[in-house]
Amino acid sequence: MDLSDTRIASRATASGDGDPPPEGGSSTAPPGWSATLELAYGARGGHTVPTLRRHVGPLRVQKGFTPEGPGVWHQVVVHPPGGIAGGDALRIDVAAAAGAHALLTAPGAAKWYRSGGATASQLLAIEVAAGAALEWLAPETIVFDGARARLATRCRVARGGTLILAELFSLGRPASGERFERGRLDTAIDIHDMHGAPRFLERTRLAGSDPLLDSPVGLAGRPLFGTLIAVSDRLDDDATGQRALSACRDALASTTTAEEVGVTRLPGVLVVRWRGCRADAGQAVLRSAWAELRPLLLDRPAVAPRIWST
Numbered sequence: 279m280d281l282s283d284t285r286i287a288s289r290a291t292a293s294g295d296g297d298p299p300p301e302g303g304s305s306t307a308p309p310g311w312s313a314t315l316e317l318a319y320g321a322r323g324g325h326t327v328p329t330l331r332r333h334v335g336p337l338r339v340q341k342g343f344t345p346e347g348p349g350v351w352h353q354v355v356v357h358p359p360g361g362i363a364g365g366d367a368l369r370i371d372v373a374a375a376a377g378a379h380a381l382l383t384a385p386g387a388a389k390w391y392r393s394g395g396a397t398a399s400q401l402l403a404i405e406v407a408a409g410a411a412l413e414w415l416a417p418e419t420i421v422f423d424g425a426r427a428r429l430a431t432r433c434r435v436a437r438g439g440t441l442i443l444a445e446l447f448s449l450g451r452p453a454s455g456e457r458f459e460r461g462r463l464d465t466a467i468d469i470h471d472m473h474g475a476p477r478f479l480e481r482t483r484l485a486g487s488d489p490l491l492d493s494p495v496g497l498a499g500r501p502l503f504g505t506l507i508a509v510s511d512r513l514d515d516d517a518t519g520q521r522a523l524s525a526c527r528d529a530l531a532s533t534t535t536a537e538e539v540g541v542t543r544l545p546g547v548l549v550v551r552w553r554g555c556r557a558d559a560g561q562a563v564l565r566s567a568w569a570e571l572r573p574l575l576l577d578r579p580a581v582a583p584r585i586w587s588t
């Protein structure tokens with residue numbers, strides 16, 4: 279066990295990964311870690327190349343790959359401690375310049391541990407220039423019972439740029455019988471153009487045992503939910519937009535039930551939502567939608583990141 283493993287084990291214990299802390303009790307956890315990662319991609323002679331890689335603290339990026347040829351750069355973002363404890367603060371900045379196309383994912387689920395009081399946070403800031411494309415395809419985020427998690431995704435997508443963003447949340451650990459009875463999850467997605475005009479805005483605020491967790495208009499008792507958002511000017515074209523909408527609905531109709539999935543077309547945006555009980559089912563839905571949208575929006579077949587097969 280390396281030092282980061284030791285730290286997470288001690289942090290998880292101090293944060294109450296065993297018995298939950300009493301409501302309103304003070305935190306005995308040591309101060310959280312701060313970590314930042316900055317990535318940028320550019321285009322040179324038809325090739326996508328990394329132009330910036332800078333990190334502070336426990337965030338890293340693995341060596342990039344070009345399984346689709348030099349036009350698309352695949353890369354895996356790694357958080358070596360393996361989990362986020364109360365008080366930790368992560369920030370990831372990713373930028374794609376004109377002509378660049380990057381696909382980023384992670385090697386496994388992100389685990390947000392139970393907190394004795396402090397909130398853990400993550401900010402993902404994305405910038406996509408005109409003529410650029412960025413795909414952020416994250417595995418599931420597991421929010422332990424008693425966690426206090428705040429995740430914000432802020433994107434600026436220029437007209438003529440393309441963004442595909444996917445995220446999947448598990449509230450508690452349903453496979454172990456753990457429900458999300460204490461704690462809080464706050465998420466925000468803000469997508470604007472380069473002039474600050476909003477293209478898509480969404481907020482999710484869930485407290486442990488919130489009635490919305492069991493309400494039919496919320497999660498209807500299902501502990502997992504996922505969202506895929508595609509932003510592209512091509513979706514403003516009636517023929518392409520309708521084709522994308524129909525393709526996603528047709529593909530997902532055979533993989534899930536009507537009450538678990540929905541597809542919505544907005545101006546320049548297409549949103550796929552899923553709720554269910556198993557992470558593998560959620561990933562199958564989001565990845566099926568991605569496979570349908572990618573050829574329509576990026577003129578490329580869906581080539582899965584190699585890490586998904588390991």
